[in-house]
Amino acid sequence: MALQSLDIIIFRWCVRVKSLKTLLMNYQALQEFFSCIIDAGDSDASAIAKARGFFDRLEGFQFHFLLIAMINIFERVEVLNTQLQKINMHITEAYEKIMAVNESLKQLRSQGFKDTWDQAVGGAEELGLNDPKTPRVRKIPKRLDSGSPAHQFSTAEEYHRKMYFEILDQVTTSLTHRFSTKDMKFLCHVENFIIGASENGSKVPALDVASFYTRTFEKDGVIEQERDFDEEQLKLHTKMFHDILKERNVKVSSLMDVVVFFDKNSSVASLLPHFTKLIRLVLTVPHTTCTAERSFSTLRRLKTYLRSTMTQSRLNALSILHIHSDVGRVLNLDPIIDEFVLKNRVRINAFALSTQMRK
């Protein structure tokens, strides 16, 4: 059977950076377009008002600057998004990738402003935009004024730098915040156990892992336990694995390395069933709902405007056939046809001959 390889084309989440980029490329055309609308005067008043607003925005330096800064940020995030949508990945790897992108964003914060600024200034000159400005100083009402002078940006560059830092800081903090959840911590804990890394100076005890995978429940008044792992066995197998690694002089720094090692040394993998079981369990934990989202595109292709009244079972059968078309193509149809014919008398009368001949 030919193996199906998925070439995933991301549809929506990557549109953002594309959208920003097309805007940048069309900057001049847009300027002309809006001035055209304002000058023509044949559209209604609200459209003209809107066009004038957009035109002013486009003329301003700030809009251009933000556009370039956003492209820089979104580009990095979207690299990450593309990666996350792969099926063949596990959650700690995803986590590492997210943190790496976060680091690159931090780097962008500390080093990237100059580039962005230069790029924006250059672009603005080319397009003939207004010069960068500091915001107008607002006069504070007397009853709120404490007497101290409000902060004033000495140069426009400084003002924009503040804006730039604010955005990047928010992105990095919320990225870190969103990913420091309980499940993430536990999984990192398990990964450290697998690769034998130390956490806070000591190694992760096998008990932590074994106790998570033990389920205690009450049945007929008796407390029973269902275990995935025997603690002692797991400890032994893990120890053996680390010893084998040491002996062979192989270093592992992530779960992926362990998987690669087992790929090459399948005999070692079968030697340590408890250890491999743990790895498989960690790999089983899904990291995204992409498969589900993918199935929705199938849904949209199958259940269309003109074909919207089919029953649920038919829809289900169709979508399974469509999604698993690789299996469907090599399916042995003869027994299915036979079963279909035998279900109904009329069909037997009509097709019996062909069924007989095949047999």
Place this chain on the structure above:
Amino acid sequence: MLQMMADAIIETHLNEIKTAGFYSSILDETSDITRREQISFSIRVVKDDFTIREIFVGFYETKDTKSETLFKIVIDVLNRFGLQINKLRGQCFDGASNVSGGLTGLQARIGHEEPRALYVHCAAHRVNLAVQDAMEKVFCAKEFLGVLRELITFVKDSPKRLAVFKDLQSDNAPNLTSFCPNRYVNLFYKSINK
């Protein structure tokens, strides 16, 4: 006929899931063109050689998306395929409160049945939410994105305006693409490399 073919396919996949032993579930909802709520159910397994498979098993129609109803559906589906819930080791949903809620959300209900089923909030959704959050909090960014969206809609909204704009565009410039920060529906096309 279709049903039988589909059954045969599911049969082969079920064998795969059962030999793998442990599995985890992936669920998401959407509404289809007839405005009915559809739930998509997939199963992720790891084979003996550590290859990961995510298998789609079906769509399920539901009247509401309360966690109670969803829970019933999950149990029903697992029963129908003869999968035991005590082999479930992971669950992944989007971040909606009906599934991710800590007390009565779907993940809590499943977690009650099987505490070893570790709940994971879809990473791609999370990245998106993080960026979105950040953009909401910084005023100038929020304003910028709002103007941007309006601007693109303004141009694309009317065919007449779009035609005027097309005339002004330079020859090889790309078309404007709409910007949609609030829709974090990620849609993919699955295509087969030939």
